[in-house]
Amino acid sequence: MYRVGNSVEQVSGGSVIKQGDQTPLGFMFRDENGAPVSLTGATVLVKIANEKIVVLEKQATLASDGYTVNFSINQDDITGSGNMRLEFMVTYTNGTKEKFPADDWQRIKITQTLDDLSKTPISYITFEKIKAEFTQMIDDIQEQVDSIIVNAGDSNPEIVASRKDFEGVVHDSLPARIDAADGAIDNFGYWTPPIEPSTAWGTNGIPTTKDPEACINALYEPFRTNHSGYVTRTVLGKDQSGIYNVYCYEFTPKTYSKTLILSAGTHGNEYTSFFALWRFLYHVVNNWRDHPTLTNIRRNVRLIVLPLINPWGFANFKRQNKNGVDLNRNTDYLWDYITGTNFQQGGGNYKGTAPFSEVETQYFKQTVEKYSDAVSSLDFHTITTVQAEHIVYTPRYLNQYKHIFNDVIDWLYKTGNRIVNGTTAVPTLSCWAAYNHNMTVANPEWYNGLYGEDIRDSVEMTEVLKYFGNIIIGACKLQNKTTQLSYSEPFLKELIYDKGTTTTPITLTSTIYGNLSHTLFSLRFRRQGILRAIGKVKVSVSEACTLSINPIIYQVNHPDFGFADIKDAKYYEESRQVSAGTHVFTIFASIPVLPFNYNEATTARPEDAKFRLRAKSTSGTITLEYFRIQLDYTPTDRGKSLERLDFTGLEANDEGSDYVTVFPNTTKYDANLDD
Structure with missing residues (x-):
């Protein structure tokens, strides 16, 4: 059986043993809660192993107290010398077996002669003893350093500074200053407070009245x-x-x-x-x-x-x-x-005669302004x-x-x-x-x-x-x-227009793409991201024609999506043969936007992003009746945050190879840049 956290404690015998030394070594076992383990009726097998194999197995003897086991390494026990490991296997009266210690081996070193101890002063030692001796060594050093600092008095500014804690308090000794600085920092976890005292009136130092x-x-x-x-x-x-x-x-x-x-x-x-x-x-x-x-x-x-x-x-x-x-x-x-x-x-919620009419709210306002x-x-x-x-x-x-x-x-x-x-x-x-x-x-x-x-x-x-x-x-x-948050979080803007009974309708007469006036909307970004437009546009035409609506998003000085790059592009164009009358178009468009930049007279770094509706007709006049458009921005740090894949003309290819990446340029930019 493997039980996490059980341990072994040496209770008798030296920390150093010589090969063949028959001095009994006594051990006690503790469970995962630190309580002694009763061994009444149990048998205990001791295993000693080097770095490769077990070199000795022998039964330990149970002491009369029912908790302690003893064993020794005799002249006839061949173990070899060097760094060894020690393990105890306990078999209880019900047949259950448990290994001690559960999480590791006890460490042991066996020497050939006592002369070797001059080279290795500690040759058999438990983990607890290592910790104790190390702690004692640190305490001794700290005591020496503190003695030096205390005896130096206050005449040396560096000595005084060494006793000053993070609050500026000068302590009598260096350990006192070190103690004042103790405390691990956890800036991520939640806090479980200790059990709190009652704060009822008249209890635990609380006054008896509401003074x-x-x-x-x-x-x-x-x-x-x-x-x-x-x-x-x-x-x-x-x-x-x-x-x-x-x-x-x-x-x-x-x-x-x-x-x-x-x-x-x-x-x-x-x-x-x-x-x-x-x-x-x-x-x-x-x-x-x-x-x-x-x-x-x-x-x-x-x-x-x-x-x-x-x-x-x-x-x-x-x-x-x-x-x-x-x-x-x-x-x-x-x-x-x-x-x-x-x-x-x-x-019950009387707001007062005027904002900040009360001195109490004035104090709050002054405090916030002072610590703004x-x-x-x-x-x-x-x-x-x-x-x-x-x-x-x-x-x-x-x-x-x-x-x-x-x-x-x-x-x-x-x-x-x-x-x-x-x-x-x-x-x-x-x-x-x-x-x-x-x-x-x-x-x-x-x-x-x-x-x-x-x-x-x-x-x-x-x-x-x-x-x-x-x-x-x-x-x-x-x-x-x-x-x-204004710069780092996604947002959605909705653009709404209804012509109604206006006497100045928005119209366009053009056989090439032109701007529909009053459809321009500008945005400024401090983070890279994706800007999308989606919505519906209703227009009327005065006569039958081929009608085209082209929603565009562009960014001033964008290396790939400037106005000149986008104004006549047909990625999001919709064209259809229509009769005179009213027609509804579903639109969408998107570009990767870049942060707004400062420019000198000689530079052309990206600036504002803009949405606009463009249109054309082979004949007649276009009148804008209404639009409902959503502009959706999502910040992202991904390198290729938008990819445009074109399947046009590749119908004969196998699926999976029936498209080409038209943005970004795969010759210029490694296709696996983000992967």
């Missing part, structure tokens, strides 16, 4: 007191009531590559989100060495935290502030568009109107890296979970930050009572922290503002 100042002092001020080199605080000012302070905490690593803005308490009566954000920061500040997914944040991400935007609402169990204003409807983003009675004075380089702003909430396990609201029709929310929801999903992955188009703080500063934003929400027995008990706090915490971790992985 905002008491809660900030009890929960956030220890961060600043104990980690002054990492955590600082700014008083933004009094809230609208004039009673309570609104604070901003900054968690700043010595060096950082990005900034996030985190907030809670926008709605004062949403306590769970306030406590969940605090618990996440608690682990980032105090336990980051134990959680590799938090180590990256602790070392590389600046966190700007507004822990309690609406302290008056917090103290009075109110959603709104002192003026009755819903702070999450008090920005200038779409403010004019929310006109329902619920947004007026007295309504932030890649994300997350405003955490506790919801009472929607009962679901995982809820998040993101801006509607604004660029967003929504995968950071979707991925966490997918990771946490269990059969039966209710998901609300909504979008919003109201004047929320998050929407304002997204629209004005191109940040990835959201209102992650939590519904109380779906986990645990009591509101904010240990079970519920662990679950909410798992959800909110991993959303923050996902935001910390972002590399760019949302403007990047």
